[in-house]
Amino acid sequence: MKRYSVFAIAREAVRYHMGWERAWASPEPKPAYDVIIVGAGGHGLATAYYLGKNFGITNVAIIEKGWLGGGNTGRNTTIIRSNYLQDPSAAIYEKSRSLYETLSQDLNYNVMFSPRGVMMLAQTHHEVRGYLRTQHANALQGVATEFITPQRVKELCPILNIDGPRYPVLGALWQARGGTGRHDAVAWGYARACSAMGMHIIQNCEVKGVRSENGAVTGVDTTKGFIGTKKLGMVVAGHSGQLAEMAGFRLPIEAVALQALVSEPIKPCMDVVVMANTVHGYMSQSDKGEMVIGGGTDGFNNYTQRGSFHHIEETLRALVETFPIISRLKMLRQWGGIVDMTGDRSPLISKTPLGNCFINCGWGTGGFKAIPGSGWAMAELMAKGEPGPLAAEFNMWRFKEGRFIDESVAAGVAH
Amino acid sequence: MLTLECPYCGVMADETELSPGYEAHLKRFGPGASPEEFEAYMFARKNPKGVHFERWRHSYGCGKWFLAARCTATLEVFGTYPAQVSEPPADIIAKIQARRPDWQPDWKATK
Numbered sequence A: 001m002k003r004y005s006v007f008a009i010a011r012e013a014v015r016y017h018m019g020w021e022r023a024w025a026s027p028e029p030k031p032a033y034d035v036i037i038v039g040a041g042g043h044g045l046a047t048a049y050y051l052g053k054n055f056g057i058t059n060v061a062i063i064e065k066g067w068l069g070g071g072n073t074g075r076n077t078t079i080i081r082s083n084y085l086q087d088p089s090a091a092i093y094e095k096s097r098s099l100y101e102t103l104s105q106d107l108n109y110n111v112m113f114s115p116r117g118v119m120m121l122a123q124t125h126h127e128v129r130g131y132l133r134t135q136h137a138n139a140l141q142g143v144a145t146e147f148i149t150p151q152r153v154k155e156l157c158p159i160l161n162i163d164g165p166r167y168p169v170l171g172a173l174w175q176a177r178g179g180t181g182r183h184d185a186v187a188w189g190y191a192r193a194c195s196a197m198g199m200h201i202i203q204n205c206e207v208k209g210v211r212s213e214n215g216a217v218t219g220v221d222t223t224k225g226f227i228g229t230k231k232l233g234m235v236v237a238g239h240s241g242q243l244a245e246m247a248g249f250r251l252p253i254e255a256v257a258l259q260a261l262v263s264e265p266i267k268p269c270m271d272v273v274v275m276a277n278t279v280h281g282y283m284s285q286s287d288k289g290e291m292v293i294g295g296g297t298d299g300f301n302n303y304t305q306r307g308s309f310h311h312i313e314e315t316l317r318a319l320v321e322t323f324p325i326i327s328r329l330k331m332l333r334q335w336g337g338i339v340d341m342t343g344d345r346s347p348l349i350s351k352t353p354l355g356n357c358f359i360n361c362g363w364g365t366g367g368f369k370a371i372p373g374s375g376w377a378m379a380e381l382m383a384k385g386e387p388g389p390l391a392a393e394f395n396m397w398r399f400k401e402g403r404f405i406d407e408s409v410a411a412g413v414a415h
Numbered sequence B: 001m002l003t004l005e006c007p008y009c010g011v012m013a014d015e016t017e018l019s020p021g022y023e024a025h026l027k028r029f030g031p032g033a034s035p036e037e038f039e040a041y042m043f044a045r046k047n048p049k050g051v052h053f054e055r056w057r058h059s060y061g062c063g064k065w066f067l068a069a070r071c072t073a074t075l076e077v078f079g080t081y082p083a084q085v086s087e088p089p090a091d092i093i094a095k096i097q098a099r100r101p102d103w104q105p106d107w108k109a110t111k
């Protein structure tokens, strides 16, 4: 792999840009691998990358039914923050956020991490108390957040209407080192680095069945035939229920649609991320000038990658109230992703009933921010066969044992 | 927008008039149940890509709970039926099989 650098640009400039290589190879599958990861979204690719980087395991295939990064990783609104309430969540999201800080250098690929600050508005007294509690929890966890006044909110984001009429802004939980990143680049950067380590990224290849013998996986049946493996990692987000069914177990997960939309591009008017959970909408501005907007999930199982229209109406109603400036904006595009919602709104990074089969899923509406940390923890779990400290609490048996990592009480919106 | 017919009052109700209740025909467990049974009832979900049976409440109408048979891969609705049954009635099964000839009911095997 040729490194990207200012010298590479200069070199290519004098060669009419004829020397750029493909970012990753597209090999045909081998008969067997040491590790197969199903799903080339951010979490699957990051798992493979840290298997190679941290554990030297590179005889790895990442099998993807569509194109890499075409799932939720390429459909999200890219909010990165780590101001969660529960200790296990704060630990893994903060690990992830800190890995984002240097990810472009690590991968030699610009993921455009932009720590512009994330502001979660408190618009009811209940929310004020909730965020004060989170702020204190974050202080104990070593996550830098602060509860700020309405005046400071207005200074940081002048286009915000803090005076109501329905829900005046009473303060906000502010994480200055939160922000956004370029979602596609995260997938592409990890894919390029995995390919450079000799791993196989096999796109347009759907896993149709999981074969096992004596309680252990032997391989997967795919649209390109049977591929054997010593260890299997399922990292397929919305399709986790399907993969689990192939392997013969059930998950505490429902797949539902979550939508996002972007406006026509306008001049820079907002340089922070704002989440308004009471009225239920959130917004940031992309580098192209589009306002990037997200809202609520549908309340029923859905695999179609399109959600119900009334959510768009509700989200925009909420945001017009919060940001009156956007009332005349035209919306350019709208899309949906299938998110994997667990019973306690926290993910699974877990062993499964099959000995050499591991699962990483349940990131639901908020797993883009978790990609580096989740891949780090999942790689450790798969390499050692036992979870390290980051993954330990996120096992799938917590539902049976009643040890939930309850983030749903901590925030109405979890993006 | 999803539209379902309430089997009690006969209203064709838009999704905004209804409240979703997720998987239907779950076997309930209470005090004294094993952790496995309780987990199966409370959390472990079928979450199929295809034919699915769900609970819905006509919350901004007659207020009653009913059940619906739907395809989660296409959003097609096969039919709705009252909630006082432990498995889908024969006419609903027939409607599903008319549209999905390969589909077989599997609750007898799993329950």
Ligand SMILES: Cc1cc2nc3c(=O)[nH]c(=O)nc-3n(C[C@H](O)[C@H](O)[C@H](O)COP(=O)(O)OP(=O)(O)OC[C@H]3O[C@@H](n4cnc5c(N)ncnc54)[C@H](O)[C@@H]3O)c2cc1C
Pocket: A038, A039, A040, A041, A042, A043, A044, A063, A064, A065, A066, A067, A068, A069, A070, A071, A072, A073, A074, A075, A076, A077, A078, A079, A080, A205, A206, A207, A208, A235, A236, A237, A238, A239, A258, A259, A260, A294, A335, A336, A337, A338, A339, A361, A363, A364, A365, A366, A367, A368, A369, A370, A415
């Ligand atoms: C509209 C929207 C907004 C969001 N906003 C945010 C946000 O602001 N911040 C945030 O942190 N998170 C956000 N999220 C959540 C985030 O996008 C996801 O949690 C994250 O991208 C999940 O990554 P993943 O790698 O697990 O899944 P995916 O990126 O979905 O990858 C899974 C891959 O598995 C493949 N696959 C599935 N089945 C098979 C099979 N049988 N064989 C082979 N391959 C298969 C799929 O094709 C897919 O590419 C949002 C999500 C959506 C939909």
Ligand SMILES: [Zn+2]
Pocket: B006, B007, B008, B009, B010, B011, B058, B061, B062, B063, B064
């Ligand atoms: Zn009714």
